[in-house]
Every structure is written in C-alpha cells, then in structure tokens.
Amino acid sequence: MPDVVLGIETSCDETSAALLVAGGRGESRxxxxxxxxxxxxxxxxxxxxVPELASRAHLTALPAxxxxxxxxxxxxxHAVDAVAVTAGPGLAGALLVGVVYAKALAxxxxxxxxxxxxxxxxxxxxxxxxxxxxxxxxxxxxSGGHTLLLDVPAWGRxxxxxxxxxxxxxxAFDKVATLLGLGYPGGAAIEQLAATGDPARFxxxxxxxxxxxxxxxxxxxxxxxxxxxxxxDLEGDRPHLARGFQDAVLDVxxxxxxxxxxxxxxxxxxxxxxxxxxxxxxxxxxxxxEGRARVxxxxxxxxxxxxxxxxRAGWYRLGQGERSDWTLDARADxxxxxxxxxxxxxxxxxx
Ligand code: KG4
Ligand code: ZN
Numbered sequence: 001m002p003d004v005v006l007g008i009e010t011s012c013d014e015t016s017a018a019l020l021v022a023g024g025r026g027e028s029r030x031x032x033x034x035x036x037x038x039x040x041x042x043x044x045x046x047x048x049x050v051p052e053l054a055s056r057a058h059l060t061a062l063p064a065x066x067x068x069x070x071x072x073x074x075x076x077x078h079a080v081d082a083v084a085v086t087a088g089p090g091l092a093g094a095l096l097v098g099v100v101y102a103k104a105l106a107x108x109x110x111x112x113x114x115x116x117x118x119x120x121x122x123x124x125x126x127x128x129x130x131x132x133x134x135x136x137x138x139x140x141x142x143s144g145g146h147t148l149l150l151d152v153p154a155w156g157r158x159x160x161x162x163x164x165x166x167x168x169x170x171x172a173f174d175k176v177a178t179l180l181g182l183g184y185p186g187g188a189a190i191e192q193l194a195a196t197g198d199p200a201r202f203x204x205x206x207x208x209x210x211x212x213x214x215x216x217x218x219x220x221x222x223x224x225x226x227x228x229x230x231x232x233d234l235e236g237d238r239p240h241l242a243r244g245f246q247d248a249v250l251d252v253x254x255x256x257x258x259x260x261x262x263x264x265x266x267x268x269x270x271x272x273x274x275x276x277x278x279x280x281x282x283x284x285x286x287x288x289x290e291g292r293a294r295v296x297x298x299x300x301x302x303x304x305x306x307x308x309x310x311x312r313a314g315w316y317r318l319g320q321g322e323r324s325d326w327t328l329d330a331r332a333d334x335x336x337x338x339x340x341x342x343x344x345x346x347x348x349x350x351x
Pocket of ligand 1: 012142143144145146169170171173174185186187188189191273274275276277278279303304305
C-alpha cells in the first residue's frame with residue numbers, strides 16, 4: 001500500500017490537486033497534507049461551463065496546481081507513490097487533460113496509477129475529515145450533474161435507490177439562479193439570498209414528494225419561471241423567490257432521504273456533492289432524521305469538486321489491490337463501479 005497518494009481532479013471547471021499521506025494510525029487513516037483548488041473564472045461571462053475553455057484552462061493550470069500541492073505538503077515528487085485521477089464522469093476534454101497528465105507522471109516516474117470515479121470521490125469526501133465513517137449508510141449525492149440516492153452496504157458496493165428523471169438538483173439551483181439574475185454557478189448565491197427571504201411569500205410545488213425515491217426538478221424550475229414573470233417587483237421579490245425555491249428543493253431531497261433511511265434501516269446518512277455545501281440542507285436533514293440517523297456532511301471545500309476526495313477514493317481502491325494501466329481512458333459517462341439497481345424497497349412507513 002502506498003504511503004503518499006497524489007490526487008488530480010479536472011472533470012469540470014475546477015483544477016485541483018491534493019496529497020494524502022499515511023497517518024500515524026495505519027493505512028486506513030491517511031491524512032490530508034495539502035489541497036489546492038483553482039476555480040476557473042472564465043465561464044462566468046458565458047453563464048455556464050464552456051467545455052473547450054475548461055480543457056484549455058486545465059491544460060494551462062494543472063502543472064502549477066500539482067507543484068503547489070507538493071510545496072504546501074512539504075513533499076517532493078520523489079515522495080509520491082501513486083497517482084489517483086478522476087477518469088469520469090465529467091466533460092470528456094477536461095477529464096482527458098487530467099488523465100493524460102496523471103498517466104505521464106506515473107509512467108515517467110514508474111509510480112502506481114489509479115483511475116477514480118468522480119461520484120465515488122464525492123462519497124469518500126467526508127472520510128477525509130471523519131476517518132471513523134464506515135458503511136452501511138444511505139448517501140444522497142447532489143451535484144451539478146447528478147442527483148442520486150444510494151444504499152451503501154459496504155465501500156465499493158452501491159445500490160441505486162433513486163435518481164432524477166430530469167434536472168439534477170444543482171442544475172435546478174443554477175437555472176433558477178439565472179432566472180433571478182444571480183450569475184453562474186448560482187447555488188451559493190441562492191442560499192445566501194434565501195437566508196433573508198420570507199418562506200411564506202412563495203410556495204412552490206414539491207415534485208414527486210409523496211411517491212418513491214426518484215426525483216424531478218424541471219417542473220419546479222418552470223413554476224419559479226412563472227412566478228418571476230408574474231412578479232411586479234422582481235428586485236424586492238428575489239429573496240422570497242429564492243427562499244420558496246430552496247425550501248421546495250430541500251423538502252423533496254430530505255423527504256426522499258428520510259424514506260431511504262426508513263427503507264434500509266441504516267443509522268447513518270451521508271450528504272455529498274456541491275449542493276451539500278448548502279448549510280440549510282444539512283440542518284434540515286439533521287433535524288428531520290434526529291433520533292433515526294446521524295447526518296454526515298463534509299465541509300464545503302471537500303463537497304465541491306476537489307482532488308482530496310479523489311485521492312481518498314483512490315487510496316481505498318489501491319488498498320484493494322487495484323491498479324490502472326496505461327490504457328486508462330477518460331470517459332464522460334463512466335458508471336459508478338459496483339453499482340447495482342436496487343429492487344423497489346419495502347417501505348416500513350409512509351413518509
Ligand atoms: O459537485 P459539484 O461541485 O460539481 C459537479 O460535480 O457537478 O457541484 C456543483 C453544483 C452547482 O450546481 C452549484 O450551484 C451547486 O453545486 N452548489 C450549491 C451550493 N454550492 C454549490 N447548491 C446549493 N447551495 C449551495 N450552497
Ligand atoms: Zn462533483
């Protein structure tokens with residue numbers, strides 16, 4: 001098992017590198033020695049990520065980001081035993097930059113290489129800070145591209161309980177932020193604005209609230225669009241619209257999470273992905289699951305796209321004896337390894 005793993009993440013618009021070092025208490029508890037995240041600003045003016053620009057920005061920044069991570073960890077390249085890199089899912093060209101760079105580093109230095117699934121990275125994010133965290137648990141992964149409810153009976157085994165039928169939760173935040181003129185990405189701006197909004201002013205639909213474990217957010221987005229068009233004082237209504245929208249999304253997310261906790265009987269619920277940076281989400285989940293399950297959320301820096309989670313998931317895979325070879329490829333639609341579709345769970349209560 002390696003003692004030092006370099007993680008690299010370039011799946012979307014963050015260029016990130018991190019170093020994980022074996023801790024004093026054995027290989028299952030590595031410590032984060034450094035984490036560098038460079039967020040690409042260039043996309044703001046376009047109101048969304050432009051894939052070609054993302055690839056070019058990664059290409060320019062990645063060597064300096066990796067060097068910076070080594071400097072901050074106080075380590076030289078010679079200390080690195082293995083390179084863990086996001087191989088997908090994500091933007092094909094952006095992923096390719098990270099994968100090719102990681103392959104070149106590992107090949108030139110004769111180091112181990114491991115390709116990591118970005119979603120498995122998000123699942124491992126809280127473990128970086130909370131090494132005690134162990135399955136079984138229910139995980140709600142909510143990012144710009146995914147909304148997944150998973151039963152995690154063991155690391156590496158993932159049973160899909162529910163996913164979105166249309167927009168991802170983060171995508172809904174971003175689209176509503178655009179409607180409210182908040183710029184891209186808009187999740188954090190909505191959260192900030194919602195904090196001053198009146199929850200009673202706008203009540204938006206909670207799509208599929210009473211049924212199953214799947215999600216749908218496109219109707220909610222349309223409802224906000226109608227409310228925006230119908231507003232005679234948009235400037236004054238913006239915080240209330242943001243609040244009404246956020247309350248609806250969080251209600252749906254947490255109701256499904258509760259239902260999954262009831263269905264599986266697990267005593268731990270993990271929130272992950274960029275939307276898990278939303279503190280109101282963590283608070284609502286903790287309140288509703290009190291006495292039923294412990295809610296675990298990593299700090300925002302580890303929930304947004306970052307290389308520490310990739311290094312940690314890679315650490316786990318390397319510990320299982322896995323290695324990637326030089327044929328490792330970037331795959332925009334890489335499936336989560338060990339993902340099984342779960343049979344419809346028997347609900348023990350009607351939540
Ligand atoms: O995981 P992530 O960094 O990238 C993907 O893998 O997609 O997630 C990014 C998403 C964006 O849609 C962003 O608006 C959302 O996470 N997000 C938030 C917050 N911070 C980021 N959504 C709600 N509240 C936040 N505070
Ligand atoms: Zn992500």
